[in-house]
Amino acid sequence: MEHNEYIPKPAKLISIKEEVGGARAIKTFRTQFIDEHSFSHQCGQCAMLSVFGKGEAMISISSSPLQKDYHQFSILKTGRVTSALHEMVEGDTIGIRGPYGNHFPIDEWKGKNLVFIGGGIGLAPIWSVLQTALGKKEDYGELTLFYGSRTSKDQVFREELKELKKKMTVHLSVDVEEPGWQEFVGFVPANIKDKAPNPENTITVTCGPPIMIKFAILALQEFGFKDEQLYTTVENKMKCGIGKCGRCNIGPHYVCKDGPVYSWAELKNLPQEY
Ligand SMILES: Cc1cc2nc3c(=O)[nH]c(=O)nc-3n(C[C@H](O)[C@H](O)[C@H](O)COP(=O)(O)OP(=O)(O)OC[C@H]3O[C@@H](n4cnc5c(N)ncnc54)[C@H](O)[C@@H]3O)c2cc1C
Ligand code: FES
Incomplete structure (x- = not known):
C-alpha cells in the first residue's frame, strides 16, 4: 500500500497513571505499537496521538x-481529544504518528552542566532529556532541576521527583504557601533568582507556560547566561504536524518541523507569534 504520512499506527495503552486530579487533570500514558511498526525518537520530539472518532493532539x-x-506521554486534559484520552483504560487502542520535530542537541552538551526548568505540565518534554542525561550521567557535569507547580497536588511525576533528589539537585516550588510545604514558595523565576545558578559551562532547558519561560529567561540573563546557553520548546497549535498546513508558523518557521526546540539565540530573532 502507498505510504501515507497522515495515517496513524495503532498502539495499545499499556499503562495509565493519574498524576494530577481535579479540573486540570494530568495522566501519564505508556504505549506500545500493536503491529511490527515502531519508531525511535530523540529528546524533545513529539507525536500526534489520535482517538478514533475524536481527533488528534x-x-x-x-x-x-x-x-x-x-513510549510515554503525559497529558493535561484540556479539550476534545485530551478528554477522550483521559476516559480511556489500559488495553485500549489509540493511533500514533510521528515522531515529529527537531530535538535537543544533547550530544553537543557533553561535558556541560545542565539546568532544567519546568512549570506544570512543562516537565513532560523536559523529562525525556533529563532522563537521558541521567542515563549517561558520566557524559555531563552537574544536573539541576527547577520545577514549579501551582500547588504540591499539581506536580507531575511526584513519586519520581522524590527518587530524583537522590541523584541530582532538585529545587521545587509551589505558587502559594500551603501547610507542610518545606521548599520554595513563589514562581519559578523567583526560585531561580534565589538559588543563583552559575552560567559557567552551563546549558539551560526551560519548558512551561509562555509567561514562566519569559521571566525564567530574564532571570537567567541577570546571572549572565548568554542566548545560546538557553533552550526552550514552543507549543504553537498544530494540525498536520508535517509542515503542510501552515497552522504552526512563526514567520517563515514551521514549528512542527523546524521546532519545537529553539535556543533563545534563534527564537529572539523570530516574530513573537508563540
Ligand atoms: C509541540 C507540542 C507539544 C505538546 N506537548 C504536550 C504534552 O506533552 N502534554 C500536554 O498535555 N499537551 C501538550 N501539548 C498541547 C496539546 O497539543 C493540546 O493541549 C491539545 O492539542 C488540545 O487538544 P484537545 O482536542 O484536547 O483540545 P481542543 O478541544 O482542541 O482545545 C481545548 C483548549 O485547548 C487549547 N489548545 C489547543 N491546542 C493547544 C496548544 N497547542 N497549546 C495550548 N493550548 C492549546 C484550545 O485553544 C482550547 O482552549 C503540546 C502541543 C504542542 C504543539
Ligand atoms: S502543523 Fe501543519 S505546518 Fe506545522
Missing part, C-alpha cells in the same frame, strides 16, 4: 530514547 514524548520498551 500533538504531545511531547516524555520517555527517554534510552527506554526501548514503550
